[in-house]
Amino acid sequence: MTVTAQPAGGRPEGALRRLAGLLHRRPRLRLTLLLAAPLLWLTVLYLGSLAALFVSAFWTTDSFTSQVVRVWSADNFHELFTTPVYRQVALRSVGVALAVTALCVVIAFPLAFYTARIAPPRRRPFLVVGILTPLWASYLVKVYAWRLILSQGGLADWLLRPLGLSGPGFGLTAAVLTLTYLWLPYMVLPVHTALERLPAALLDASADLGAGAWRTFRSVVVPLVLPSVAAGSVFTFSLSLGDYITVQIVGGKTQLIGNLVYSDIELNLPMAAALGTVPVVVIVLYLLAVRRTGALSSL
């Protein structure tokens, strides 16, 4: 065994330890190393591509060759605001996102109330895992499963036949239902957490002061869980707004913003970019609205 040089402290000092010592003495260097990679990713790739999107929305295409012409013009945005079809599709997309969010809230609340407060505590983790399991399955598999359910003579038709009804078929309703199914776990999870954290004494106190179940729900449970609902809605809303594959598979002829972007991307890239800024703006507005509920601080 060789004897290595020992510093005054009495401990062997390798390169790693020297580095650790350096980082210990230089907190700013530590911070720089820690954040360099994510910051690079965030500014160059993430914000950079957003900027590129926005810039290219101001270009045009040659109508013969479909080549992008790099000449500044606001024509695309002008067209966006004046063409009725674009306005309809934009409004329909926001409507779908809102409907999906609303449906998710309505379904998630009782579900989360059961998993968080009624189910025996030992069973709760399994129920939560059960709710999250669909997230591990492939997106396309799930959407095609819904295509089967909603197809003519499919499960939906078969279930509704005894009531003298038929399934919704492929179309806007089918798209909303499928998207609701896809994003539901993103709503259940935060609501479950909020309900689980709700102190039982608050519910007792409300009942004690004369409030029935409905009043307690309205005045105590909802206000305290609302920030988490808003947090969940950020996911359901933005995921729905950006989706175009589900609509293609179960939406029939329905078109959402995503479909227009998709069909324009080959022929008219600048127009696709202009369309693409719409959901970005909507989501920023949505986030600003949600921020007022205090939901973002609970994320």
Next chain:
Amino acid sequence: MEGSAVRLQGLRKTFGETTAVDGVDLDVRDGEFFSMLGPSGSGKTTVLRLIAGFETPTEGRVALAGRDVTERAPFVRDVHTVFQDYALFPHMTVEQNVAYGLAVRKVPKAERLVRARKALAEVDLEGFGRRRPDRLSGGQRQRVALARALVGRPRVLLLDEPLGALDLKLREQMQVELKALQREVGITFVLVTHDQEEALTMSDRIAVFRQGRIEQVGTPAEIYERPATAFVASFVGTSNLLQGDAARRILGTPETHSVRPEKIRVLKESATADEPETATATGTVAEVVYAGGSTRFLVDLDAGGRLTALQQNLDTSAEDVAAYRGSRVRLAWRRRHAVPIPDAR
């Protein structure tokens, strides 16, 4: 029955395998300050929750003001609760918290506000109405909880260890204020506590709980001076029991007796008690504990067993009492202060 605010009959409550309340019969009189005292797990809080209606009894009946409410929901019972951790609604202001019960009962808004402000004034919290509960100190939150429960003028106010989270000074102050408030509003108070001093200072009557049963019900003086069981004697105040051989040799009877520490005088061994109704016992001081205003003497008796004697530090100081350690003394007390414990095992 008239004059009875709360009446419990044959009350039993089990949670799965465990029996929390095991046959409780109790009458709380109208306008009384009643305490349920016991160690944790003795069933006192469960009894409170049964009165409030948060739990339904496995067996037995609960009657409020002569009406059977056993099957009724909490929100139809004329009972309000001050919760252990106050349970203030964090998303409401202090004023909204206090006015909540009134709003639920559809009291007009203007009246609601007036009554909430008045209730806050009653607990010395004028001007705090606009604040959120998280901007208040523990003592202030406790007062808000009190105002919220009192504003609806319930027939019975239930208090679940309301002072438990406060520091000693504040607790002592609130004990006095709570008692004064109860006298002022004339509402029946039912207090749950594990603090014997709290129960003794505030209550008109006390029920001592042990393992889901009531050991004794009585006024503070009865509970303290005439404990019915060895458990009551030891839980309320310091346990000072003379048992078996020691009891026979000192008191002339094998029956177990309890003597409160402050009734015992510490004399020199050579001293003789002149008064005929005095019992004496000699022993060695095993330990002295100086506590500022008073000193506790732990004395090993020659007859067997150990007694604690509490002496006010009238003329003695810390140095004087320290000298007592290991010395021979004679303990003396009036015979009537040795109280027989009927059920001692």
